Amino acid sequence: MNRRLAHLLLMLYPRPWRERYGTEVVRLTQDLIVTGETTRARGALNMMGAALAERGRALAYSSRTAVAMAVAALLAVAGSLYASGHGRPPQPPSAASAAPVQAKLTRCVVWPEAVGGMVVPAKVKIALWAGTTPRQVARVLVPVEVTVPDLPGPAKVPGKQEAGRVMCVLTGPGPDRKALILPSP
Amino acid sequence: MTSDSIRGSSDRSILILTSLADWPKHGYALIKDIEGFAGVKLGAGTLYSALAKLEQAGLVEALPAEERRRPYQITAAGREFLYQRLTESARIAEVGLRRIAVASS
Numbered sequence: 001m002n003r004r005l006a007h008l009l010l011m012l013y014p015r016p017w018r019e020r021y022g023t024e025v026v027r028l029t030q031d032l033i034v035t036g037e038t039t040r041a042r043g044a045l046n047m048m049g050a051a052l053a054e055r056g057r058a059l060a061y062s063s064r065t066a067v068a069m070a071v072a073a074l075l076a077v078a079g080s081l082y083a084s085g086h087g088r089p090p091q092p093p094s095a096a097s098a099a100p101v102q103a104k105l106t107r108c109v110v111w112p113e114a115v116g117g118m119v120v121p122a123k124v125k126i127a128l129w130a131g132t133t134p135r136q137v138a139r140v141l142v143p144v145e146v147t148v149p150d151l152p153g154p155a156k157v158p159g160k161q162e163a164g165r166v167m168c169v170l171t172g173p174g175p176d177r178k179a180l181i182l183p184s185p
Numbered sequence: 186m187t188s189d190s191i192r193g194s195s196d197r198s199i200l201i202l203t204s205l206a207d208w209p210k211h212g213y214a215l216i217k218d219i220e221g222f223a224g225v226k227l228g229a230g231t232l233y234s235a236l237a238k239l240e241q242a243g244l245v246e247a248l249p250a251e252e253r254r255r256p257y258q259i260t261a262a263g264r265e266f267l268y269q270r271l272t273e274s275a276r277i278a279e280v281g282l283r284r285i286a287v288a289s290s
Contacts, residue, residue: 020237021233021237024233027253027254028213028232029228031213032228037226043229046228049230050228050230
């Protein structure tokens with residue numbers, strides 16, 4: 001495997017992986033070619049496949065991080081709403097309240113098999129905002145459980161926040177109803 | 186789904202940990218050893234993908250390079266993980282073999 005091809009193949013890997021293992025993987029591929037254990041084509045294909053897998057892993061990792069941030073943000077929103085609904089005096093700004101990421105509940109989706117009186121899995125769509133000039137940095141779906149008082153059919157509804165609770169208004173064939181969104185443990 | 190496709194990245198990790206269970210090895214030695222005891226020929230990219238995951242999980246660690254090659258060794262956590270997984274596999278294998286024997290008798 002010539003240096004140019006090795007360089008091109010390494011560029012397919014995420015940079016941290018490339019910096020840590022790049023030299024070793026190229027050297028081993030060259031050793032395997034020299035000793036006849038593999039061919040140039042097979043060696044290149046193997047590196048290409050592994051690079052795609054690493055890209056996928058890096059992407060999955062960043063998605064998990066975004067979901068974890070969203071769950072933390074949702075809990076923070078629920079906590080602040082709860083506090084404001086219980087007559088607590090306004091708190092002075094602190095380092096925590098000046099955190100650069102804020103969450104905004106934008107929509108909740110209740111799965112069609114929801115029936116009255118049951119706690120069912122649901123997903124809350126949350127927008128994450130960051131920066132001094134707020135800029136939307138991510139939109140994620142966070143799995144939660146939702147209590148459905150009496151829902152006769154499927155519902156896809158806009159989210160709504162009320163003091164002390166994070167609520168979704170469920171609209172279906174019947175009259176509109178509200179459901180309390182409980183963060184998953 | 187073929188039997189080969191079932192043997193996923195988890196199996197590769199077990200093969201690497203098994204190979205490192207006796208003493209440290211570099212990439213080429215790992216590939217030859219695994220081919221010898223398991224009949225599985227790993228490519229360089231595949232091997233280092235699995236090694237990277239194992240190193241991030243703290244199950245293997247890199248040693249200082251020797252003559253252009255960097256050996257890897259299993260950690261105490263890796264040895265414990267391997268022991269647990271092999272014990273579990275052995276238990277499942279025992280149940281499966283017993284049931285096959287009962288069904289065919």
